[in-house]
Amino acid sequence: KLLTVYAADFGGASGNNATQNVSFNNITCGATLMNNLTLTSNFDCSLGTSDGLVIGANDITLDCAGYSIIGPGDYDGIEATDFSGVIVKNCNISSFQNGVYFSNADNSLILNNIFTSNFEGIFSANSLNLNISYNQISSSERNNIGLFGELNGTYIYENNLTLSGNNGMRINSCGESSGTGCGTFSNGLSIINNNVSGNGIGEYSGLYGVYANNIITTSIQDNIINSNGGDGLYLYNVATGSILENTVSSNMQ
Secondary structure (H helix, E strand, O other), X not given: OEEEEEEOOOOOOOOOOEEEEEEOOOOOOXXXXXXXXXXXXXXXXXXXXXXXXXXXXXXXXXXXXXXXXXXXXXXXEEEEEOOOOXXXXXXXXXXOOEEEEEEOOOOOEEEOOXXXXXXXXXXXXXXXXXXXXXXXXXXXXXXXXXXXXXXXXXXXXXXXXXXXXXXXXXXXXXXXXXXXXXXOOEOOEEEEOOEEEOOOOOOOOOOOXXXXXXXXXXXXXXXXXXXXXXXXXXXXXXXXXXXXXXXXXXXXX
């Protein structure tokens, strides 16, 4: 929350009152953030029945400053729906349904977080110009990254994606539950300098390191895609683009 402190003007002059924002950690699980927040301690929601934190306005920055947000196994760690310019950074997020859940969260950034043992590390639907960079995502029951619907301008850079039960990353313009072939295409997907290794090893073993469907232009460059349970790289209905300098080895197919 933000505390507003007023300094009284006892000198009688007008216009000299001061206002200052002071950040402190007395929020509860499920709180809606209307202002920027920096955590000052771990945030334990493991006994709760709600999301960790909910974004309630455009251009909100959540900086966990290295502290943890711990879930009850269900619900979302950070949820943002129909708000743009959201930044989630420096968080350790574990034991949620989705570590981060974005829907229609255009021009947002997920930066330098650690996601462990969530059902899905990052889930995003219909979020344009989404930047996912410098995250470590491991041991997700399904996908470490799952992006669905319209995804124009998505940029996925220098993430470490390991040990998911399903795909390292699944990117499908047709939607979450749809297979291949639909009328929706996304434009401008960049997947660069990521390590995608050891995925597809759980209940859904035999799936992919990187799966992408219905993309018009794609840049897939300088990634390490190794030792996944199915195809290292599976592309369907990808119209144009470049696939350069990737290391794809020791995958099962």
